[in-house]
Amino acid sequence: MPSHPEADEPVRAAGGELRALLENLDGQIVAMVLRRTELARHYHALRRSAGLPQSELAWENQELRRYAEQLGGRGTDIGRAVLALSQAAPARPGTDETNGGKP
Secondary structure: OOOOHHHHHHHHHHHHHHHHHHHHHHHHHHHHHHHHHHHHHHHHHHHHHOOOOOOOHHHHHHHHHHHHHHHOOOHHHHHHHHHHHHHOOOOOOOOEHHHOOEO
């Protein structure tokens, strides 16, 4: 593929700006997922203390449909991951939950 040196610098500059925006958005997504997880765990504890099941399957299915409607077919995968994170035991920072919680 031929190189176009005259285009390199503007592309690098724009690419760097876009990458910074993407990194910022990713940070916001992580923060929102962590906040959602915290709220969901409090909600689940409240339900358990009232003698109710932790989860409401009808509501969870409704949320999965919303993810799919707004994000397409792969949206369901994202919704499932978010719900799974909200139901799992809290992870310790710096550990890999897929490795039994070991760093």
